[in-house]
Amino acid sequence: MNGNSILCIFPYDYQGQWVFDDPKVGLVREPFVSGADVIIDEMVKPLENPADGFTLLFSTQQFPGFQLELDWLRPELGGNWYLSKSLDKEGWLCPALFKYFESAPPKIFAQFKEGKKS
Numbered sequence: 612m613n614g615n616s617i618l619c620i621f622p623y624d625y626q627g628q629w630v631f632d633d634p635k636v637g638l639v640r641e642p643f644v645s646g647a648d649v650i651i652d653e654m655v656k657p658l659e660n661p662a663d664g665f666t667l668l669f670s671t672q673q674f675p676g677f678q679l680e681l682d683w684l685r686p687e688l689g690g691n692w693y694l695s696k697s698l699d700k701e702g703w704l705c706p707a708l709f710k711y712f713e714s715a716p717p718k719i720f721a722q723f724k725e726g727k728k729s
Contacts, residue, residue: 617670618711621727622651624662631667636710647702650695654679654723664727670720671712677720691715 622631622643629643629651643651655661668674681693681702690705708715 617668617674620667621664622667623664623727638707638710641707644705645703646700647704650698650700650702653698658723658725666724666726668722668724671716671718673720676722678723679721681719683715683717686715693719
């Protein structure tokens with residue numbers, strides 16, 4: 612990923628779990644687990660019907676409108692733990708992270724918006 616690239620996925624609720632599909636990288640119903648789901652729960656509270664789907668923008672660089680900053684903590688079981696200081700919560704991002712980044716970025720910035728993939 613180069614300098615100011617902003618990536619986009621469209622998470623939704625599947626049987627009570629936040630998941631997303633990204634056929635470009637071979638992911639179907641990839642779940643957010645181990646605290647990442649709890650961070651999403653907090654961040655989507657202002658959205659209407661996020662369970663039906665929402666837009667999640669993310670980048671290694673700050674961008675206009677970002678709402679969440681995650682700091683890398685440590686690797687574990689092929690994935691990586693991140694900390695949201697603003698929410699005082701940790702979340703584990705699974706190895707699917709490496710479909711988007713060559714290595715675990717020191718920071719990830721994210722925005723949670725209305726809108727789902729059509």
